[in-house]
Amino acid sequence: MKKHLLLLLTLAALPVACDKTGKVEEIIVSVQVNTPAGVTPPAAYEVEFINYNDKSKVEKTTDADGRVSASLLPGVYTISVSAEVFEQGFSVIYSGSLVNENIVTDGASYSITVQAAKSGTLVFKEIYYTGSRTPSGSTYFRDQFYEIYNNSETVVYADGLCIGSLYTNVASANQPTWDRENAGDYVYYQWLWQIPGNGTQYPIQPGESIIVSQYATNHQTEDKNPTSPVNLLSSEFEGYIANSTQHTDMPAVNLELKYRAASFALMQFWLQTVNGPAIAIFFPAEDTNLTELTTQVGSTAQGVAIPIRLILDAVETVANETQIQLKRIPTVLDAGATYVSETYNSKSVARKVKETKPDGRIIYQDTNNSTNDFEVQDTPEIRRNGAKKPAWNSWGS
Amino acid sequence: MKTLPILLTCFLCVRAAAQPVDAYSGMEMNDARALWFHTSNAAGMAITPLRNYNILSARYEKASGAYKRPQEGDGNGTMSFNTNGALQLGRFFLWGDFTFADNHVTGATYNTNRYDPLSPAMPYYVADPNKSDWKRQYYDMALKVALPLREGRLAAGVEVHYSTKRAAKQLDPRATVHAYEISVQPSIVVKITPRHHAGLSLWYQNAFDRNSFTNSLTYHSESIYIMKGLGNYSPGVVGGTGGIGVFYYPGSQYGGGLQYGLSANDKALLLDITCAKEKTEALETPTKPRRRGTAGNTAIAAKLQLIRNGNHTHKITAEAFRSATDGIEYVQEYDSRYEVNQWITVAEYVKSTYKLFSASLRYDLFTGALHDYSWKAGLKTIYANRQDEYLAPRSVFHAQNSYTEVSAAKNLPLGAASRLLLGGHAGYNVNLGGEYRYTGTDATTLPVTDFYAQELDYFTTHYATIGGSIHWSLLLKSPSSINLHLSGEWIKPATSSSGRLFLKAEAAFIF
Numbered sequence: 080m081k082k083h084l085l086l087l088l089t090l091a092a093l094p095v096a097c098d099k100t101g102k103v104e105e106i107i108v109s110v111q112v113n114t115p116a117g118v119t120p121p122a123a124y125e126v127e128f129i130n131y132n133d134k135s136k137v138e139k140t141t142d143a144d145g146r147v148s149a150s151l152l153p154g155v156y157t158i159s160v161s162a163e164v165f166e167q168g169f170s171v172i173y174s175g176s177l178v179n180e181n182i183v184t185d186g187a188s189y190s191i192t193v194q195a196a197k198s199g200t201l202v203f204k205e206i207y208y209t210g211s212r213t214p215s216g217s218t219y220f221r222d223q224f225y226e227i228y229n230n231s232e233t234v235v236y237a238d239g240l241c242i243g244s245l246y247t248n249v250a251s252a253n254q255p256t257w258d259r260e261n262a263g264d265y266v267y268y269q270w271l272w273q274i275p276g277n278g279t280q281y282p283i284q285p286g287e288s289i290i291v292s293q294y295a296t297n298h299q300t301e302d303k304n305p306t307s308p309v310n311l312l313s314s315e316f317e318g319y320i321a322n323s324t325q326h327t328d329m330p331a332v333n334l335e336l337k338y339r340a341a342s343f344a345l346m347q348f349w350l351q352t353v354n355g356p357a358i359a360i361f362f363p364a365e366d367t368n369l370t371e372l373t374t375q376v377g378s379t380a381q382g383v384a385i386p387i388r389l390i391l392d393a394v395e396t397v398a399n400e401t402q403i404q405l406k407r408i409p410t411v412l413d414a415g416a417t418y419v420s421e422t423y424n425s426k427s428v429a430r431k432v433k434e435t436k437p438d439g440r441i442i443y444q445d446t447n448n449s450t451n452d453f454e455v456q457d458t459p460e461i462r463r464n465g466a467k468k469p470a471w472n473s474w475g476s
Numbered sequence: 477m478k479t480l481p482i483l484l485t486c487f488l489c490v491r492a493a494a495q496p497v498d499a500y501s502g503m504e505m506n507d508a509r510a511l512w513f514h515t516s517n518a519a520g521m522a523i524t525p526l527r528n529y530n531i532l533s534a535r536y537e538k539a540s541g542a543y544k545r546p547q548e549g550d551g552n553g554t555m556s557f558n559t560n561g562a563l564q565l566g567r568f569f570l571w572g573d574f575t576f577a578d579n580h581v582t583g584a585t586y587n588t589n590r591y592d593p594l595s596p597a598m599p600y601y602v603a604d605p606n607k608s609d610w611k612r613q614y615y616d617m618a619l620k621v622a623l624p625l626r627e628g629r630l631a632a633g634v635e636v637h638y639s640t641k642r643a644a645k646q647l648d649p650r651a652t653v654h655a656y657e658i659s660v661q662p663s664i665v666v667k668i669t670p671r672h673h674a675g676l677s678l679w680y681q682n683a684f685d686r687n688s689f690t691n692s693l694t695y696h697s698e699s700i701y702i703m704k705g706l707g708n709y710s711p712g713v714v715g716g717t718g719g720i721g722v723f724y725y726p727g728s729q730y731g732g733g734l735q736y737g738l739s740a741n742d743k744a745l746l747l748d749i750t751c752a753k754e755k756t757e758a759l760e761t762p763t764k765p766r767r768r769g770t771a772g773n774t775a776i777a778a779k780l781q782l783i784r785n786g787n788h789t790h791k792i793t794a795e796a797f798r799s800a801t802d803g804i805e806y807v808q809e810y811d812s813r814y815e816v817n818q819w820i821t822v823a824e825y826v827k828s829t830y831k832l833f834s835a836s837l838r839y840d841l842f843t844g845a846l847h848d849y850s851w852k853a854g855l856k857t858i859y860a861n862r863q864d865e866y867l868a869p870r871s872v873f874h875a876q877n878s879y880t881e882v883s884a885a886k887n888l889p890l891g892a893a894s895r896l897l898l899g900g901h902a903g904y905n906v907n908l909g910g911e912y913r914y915t916g917t918d919a920t921t922l923p924v925t926d927f928y929a930q931e932l933d934y935f936t937t938h939y940a941t942i943g944g945s946i947h948w949s950l951l952l953k954s955p956s957s958i959n960l961h962l963s964g965e966w967i968k969p970a971t972s973s974s975g976r977l978f979l980k981a982e983a984a985f986i987f
Contacts, residue, residue, distance in 0.1 A: 100772075100804050103825035103868050132710045135869075135917040152868050153823055154807055183807050183823040249717040252810035253817060354717040377814035399697060400711050402718040421697055422716060 105150045106185035112145035112160050112175070113192040120145065121162035121173055124193070128182075130154045131404045153183040157404070159414045160191050161446055171195055174447045176410035194411050199445045200235050201360060202392045204228035204288055204466065207427035207459035209419050210353045211298075211307045218423045220353055222298040222307045224314065226461055227360065227392075228288040228430075230443050235283050237315075238276025240391075241337070241363060242291055243268040244356040246375075246382050248342075250397040250405040250416070256376040259384055266359060266390060266409065267373060267382035270343065270351070272318055272334035273363075281315070281332075281471060286440035288466040290314040293349045295331035308425045308459050313468065313475025318349030330474035337369045338383045353422040355396035357407040361389040387412060394449045396428060403450065415450025427459035439465070499949045499986070500959050501887045501897055502848045503529065506562075508791050508840060511781045513571070513620075515748040516733040517663040517677040519633030521569040521622035523737060524744070527847065529955070530561035533984035541976030543939070543969050546930050547593035549610070550583030569622040569633075574615075581610040586927045588700055588714075589651040589687035589723055591641045596830055596862075599705035599803045600758035600769030602689070602712070602723060604698060605922050608647035615640050628667060635661040635679075648691045649698035649714035655685035655725075665735070675735035683756070685725040691715040702768060705803050705828040706866040706873055707914050707924040720760060723768070727756030731775075742786050748779045766819045770804040789842040789849075796835045803828035831863040844887070854883040854901075862935065869917065873928065875910035875935035879903055885945075897947035899963075903940070910936035938970040943978075959984040 114120035126147050128137040133154055141147040158180060162173040175193035203225060210220035225242065229235050246255060246267045257267060272291075274281060283289055295314035298307035311317075317331040325347040339346070351358070363369060367389070372381040387409055395408045395416040403416045419426040431454055433444040441464050444452045462468060468475055506527050507513070512520025539552040560573035587593035588602040591612060622633035636659070643653040659681035666674050691698055697716040701709035712720045731752030738745045752775045758768040775798065782792040807823040836858040844850030857880040864873040881903030888896045912932040914924050943965030950958045961982040968975040 100802070100824050100826050103805075103827045105868065133708070133917060134711065153825060155809065179809065181807055181809055181822040252812060254812045256812070256814060352717075375814075398716050398718045399699075399713050401713055405718070420699075420713075 103152060105152055106182070106187075107148055107150055108182055108184075108186070109146065109148040109188045110141075110158060110160075111188065111190045112141050112147070113190060114145065114173070115192060115194065118195045119164075121164045124160050124162045124173065127157075127159045129157045129159065131157070131401075151182055155404070156180050156182050157410075157414075158189060158191065159410075159448065160193055161414075161448065162193070163446065172446055174411065174414060176414045178406060178410050178414075179404055196447075199392050200229065200231040200233070201227050201237075201240070201283070202230045202430065202443060202445050203358065203360070203394045204443060205427055205429040205456070205459065205461070205463060206358060206394060206396060207309065208351050208353060208356055208396060209421070209426060210423045211304055211425040212423050213304045214306055218353075219298075219304040219307060220350055220423070221294045221303065221348065222309050222311065223293040223351055224309065224311055224459070224461065225291045225358060226288050226466070227283075227291065228443060228466060229283040229285050230445060232285055234285070236276070236279055237274050237281040237283055237289055238278050239362055240274045240360055241271060241369070241385075242274075242334070242358070242360045243271035243338075243383075244351050244358055245269065245393075245407055246380075247407055248352050248356070249354045250357075250395075250402040250407060252405050254407065255378065255380065257373050257382070257384065258376050259373045262373075262384075263409075264388075265373075265384040265386055266393070266412070267384055268338060268359075269340040269382055270349065271336075271338040271369065271383050272349070273337050273369065274316060275332065275335055281469065283469055284467070286467055287469050288462055289316065289469060290461050291316045291318070291334070292331065293318050293351070294326055295329040296327070306425075309461065311461065313461070313472065315469065315472050315475075320347060320349065323347040338372070340380060340382065342380075354398040355402075355416075355418060357393070357395050359385075359393035359408065359412070360391050361385055362391065364389060392445075394428075394453070396449075398422075412447060414448040415452075417449040417453040417455075419455050425458065427456045428453040429456045429463060432464060441465070499848060499895060499951065499957055500947050500961070500984070501852075501885075501895070503531070503986070504852070505789070505842060505847055505849055508789070508842065509783065509785065511744055511746040511783060512665075512675075512735070512737065514781065515675070515677070515735055515746065515779065516635075516661060516679065516731075516750050517633065517665060517675040517735050517748070518620040518635040518661060519622045519631040519663040519665040519677075520673075520675055520735065520737070520746075521571065521620060521633060522624045522631035523665060523673055524746075525564060525569050525622075526562035526571060528561075528563050529986060530559070531984055531986050532559045533557070533959075533982055535980065535982040538979045539976060541967075542974035543934070543967055543972065543976040545594060545934050546585045546927055547587040547590075548584065549581035550607075552579070552581050554579040567623055569620075571620040573618040575617075577614050577616075579610075579612040579614075581612065583607045584610055586923070588645060588649055589653060589689070591643045591653045591655055591685065596799070596832060597754065597773045597801050598725070598756055598758065598771050599703060599801075599828060599830065600771065601703050602651070602687070602720065603701045603703050603709075603923065603927070604649055605926065606647055606649075606698075608645050610643055610645055612641070612643040612653075614642075630667065631665045633663045633665070635659075635663070637661075637681075648693055648696070649689055649700055650692065651687050651689050653685065653687050655683070657681060657683040659729075665737075671739055673735075673737040673739075675733075675737070677733040677735070677750075679729075679731050679752070681729040681754075683725070683727040683729075685727075687723040689714040689720055689722075701921075701923055703923065704769060704805065704866075705830075706864060706871040706912075706916075707921070707928045708866055708871070708916050709921075709923055721766075722761060724759050724762060725756050726759070727754065729754035743784050744782070746781045748777075750777045751775070764818055767806045767808060767821060769806070771801050772804060773799060773801040775799040787843065791840045791842075793838040793840075794836070797833070799830075799832045801830040802826045803830065827868065828864070828866045830865075832860070834858065834860040848887070850887055852883075852885040852887075852899075854881075856881050856883075866916070869915045871912075871914045871916055873910075873912045873931070875932075876908035877905055877935070878908055879905040881941065893951045895949045895951070897945075897949070899945040899947070900943065901965075902942045905937075905939045905941075907936050907938050933971075937972075939967055939975075940970075941965060941967050956985070956987045959986060
């Protein structure tokens with residue numbers, strides 16, 4: 080009988096097993112921020128450790144040698160480094176980051192090399208991508224526009240400027256691998272348009288902006304959408320697709336379509352996702368071939384590869400807060416993301432004002448981090464804050 | 477899977493014969509005396525068998541009032557149908573139960589995807605602050621079989637339990653819930669001497685819960701909280717690109733129990749000690765699973781029943797229960813290589829713990845006939861201590877309560893074929909302390925300022941309860957009777973003028 084009881088006790092004790100998962104504890108990590116050779120380092124860098132899952136942010140400042148350490152809970156972090164120095168009338172932005180870094184080891188160290196650039200000459204000033212609702216409640220997406228502003232002290236010619244959206248169409252953890260040497264040095268366009276011109280045809284003076292529209296018409300008419308927030312007749316450029324049955328050619332200068340991915344081949348208009356495109360502008364270099372295509376590994380999808388160094392400005396727009404960590408644009412171009420949280424809500428994102436010059440010209444904030452640089456506007460507005468229209472735009476009222 | 481328990485339950489219902497139970501008060505006595513029936517050991521039904529009975533009932537329950545947890549809703553109505561019965565069939569002792577319930581919750585908040593949002597064993601769920609109705613249904617089937625072997629020196633038994641649940645949240649963000657649970661509990665009882673019995677029970681339970689999310693207003697993405705415990709959450713949305721995927725919760729539990737029974741003349745004692753381990757994962761998107769958390773629970777329970785039968789039947793039941801749940805969170809990265817395309821777990825940590833200790837003592841006195849009672853009195857007291865902790869950043873939720881209740885019931889004959897059972901109870905809960913301290917990343921969010929504030933109010937208040945019941949039985953040809961039951965209970969917290977009212981109406985046919 081004792082044997083029976085022993086057996087019973089042994090069997091009953093079986094459920095009590097050991098768990099091997101340890102309790103969470105803070106870990107210490109260090110970051111070394113490196114300044115590229117030939118660039119004067121700032122006195123210190125601001126370093127942010129952001130955990131989007133836990134909604135936590137730890138802010139630190141490096142020492143003079145660019146070193147900093149932080150006590151963090153293990154998790155997935157974006158480490159963002161920034162500094163700004165004023166030099167000879169220019170604002171020099173230092174930025175760099177590591178995105179979606181698994182920080183789980185105590186004593187781990189990370190190295191980030193920043194890039195320094197003068198604050199952008201041409202920058203996106205306002206982006207309206209999300210569309211609007213008609214009075215009957217249906218969706219309207221023909222009123223998308225992109226405002227590009229001369230944020231510098233000198234005239235910039237828009238001739239040859241390229242604009243388009245990058246892969247993937249919407250923010251996703253599932254980013255493609257590209258079949259190209261040094262694939263990480265490029266961004267890949269799925270839509271690519273170019274402003275025509277002879278090189279001096281479309282000057283943009285400091286404080287002026289150009290409007291690039293999907294469809295440069297008055298969207299507030301009865302036959303379109305009376306509740307659209309914008310009249311885009313005064314746009315400088317529009318993405319007109321030749322022979323489109325759904326797009327009347329308007330007075331705005333037509334962009335030249337350089338590439339659109341096969342998935343958009345049948346589109347009669349230039350629609351960007353209302354969930355938030357990754358938009359970027361650049362001037363091609365002499366050796367840039369806008370028709371050379373690169374293919375995704377494991378897929379037939381193709382895109383136009385443009386070196387990161389050519390990108391003038393890029394803005395990551397995503398559907399909502401939860402997608403910031405699903406970035407498409409390399410962090411050296413945009414360390415963050417901006418969003419309006421809903422589709423078809425007639426809202427836009429607009430760059431924050433940094434300062435107003437004595438002559439009234441506004442300088443917009445450009446830290447290559449759209450989370451910080453942009454804010455949501457309840458109503459989209461072209462040439463907000465008194466931005467001027469180029470003199471050559473004779474059709475805009 | 478569903479067919480076997482239903483058939484057996486129906487079989488039990490039509491074959492009941494000798495020594496039947498014919499009235500509601502008799503059902504209570506039958507239940508009180510079947511000590512082994514109230515353990516995890518089905519084989520023990522051979523030691524203290526239930527008398528044969530069958531019951532078929534329809535019940536409507538309603539709850540309303542402001543003293544409630546946020547997920548319970550302003551109102552709650554349940555229509556249910558139940559049949560259960562016990563039968564000695566040759567050498568077999570059988571018991572079966574089948575329930576169908578249709579439930580409608582109104583005005584519930586902070587629950588987007590859980591059928592049972594009050595379950596303390598799962599801190600990883602989806603919540604939103606919108607007041608919403610829920611429609612819920614469940615089917616629940618149970619069967620116990622005991623078979624004496626080797627001339628009564630041994631008995632073997634098994635208990636099988638199967639339930640399916642489905643639910644739908646009625647306001648954006650909406651969710652549909654489909655869940656099942658199945659458990660098998662084999663057991664044996666050994667007769668050590670004619671007075672001493674020892675038992676062993678083991679069990680395994682498998683459960684699965686699947687929730688999918690939608691919005692009726694498709695162009696509007698609804699913000700939700702992917703809860704992680706004590707007000708901590710990850711932000712999320714339902715709808716649009718980037719909306720959360722299907723959540724699913726595979727879980728398993730295994731456990732064992734030891735029993736010791738002692739009987740002498742009109743007295744009996746039974747001790748049941750059980751231990752169970754349960755692990756339930758919260759995952760998102762079955763085709764690319766993302767681990768949202770795992771709840772690992774260990775529960776230990778002890779139950780002691782003492783009974784002295786006679787014209788005055790005394791029964792004492794003492795119970796102790798300790799549950800410890802670890803909330804495990806993961807550091808994951810998405811491997812986007814086209815040949816992989818999966819979430820990879822880099823590290824895992826216990827980030828929260830949930831401990832509950834409860835103890836209760838209950839005394840019941842029945843006076844009157846052998847299988848029925850003339851009047852009944854009862855006293856019970858319950859102590860509960862909840863200690864939840866989020867380890868880093870550290871947050872705590874503590875609550876200690878002690879509840880005491882007295883009850884009484886009188887069985888009044890109304891002529892030869894009719895009886896009226898009148899009952900009442902009154903109780904008082906003393907809160908012995910409690911606190912909620914949040915030191916997380918954002919103390920201004922609704923899960924902290926609203927949800928947990930309501931939880932703290934609910935768990936840290938003194939309250940009184942008072943209730944009564946009236947039960948009318950019309951005895952037909954033995955063992956049949958028609959029974960109508962009405963009962964109500966009012967809970968009144970000391971800190972608020974609003975309470976909560978529970979009403980129940982039931983019609984039952986015992987045969």
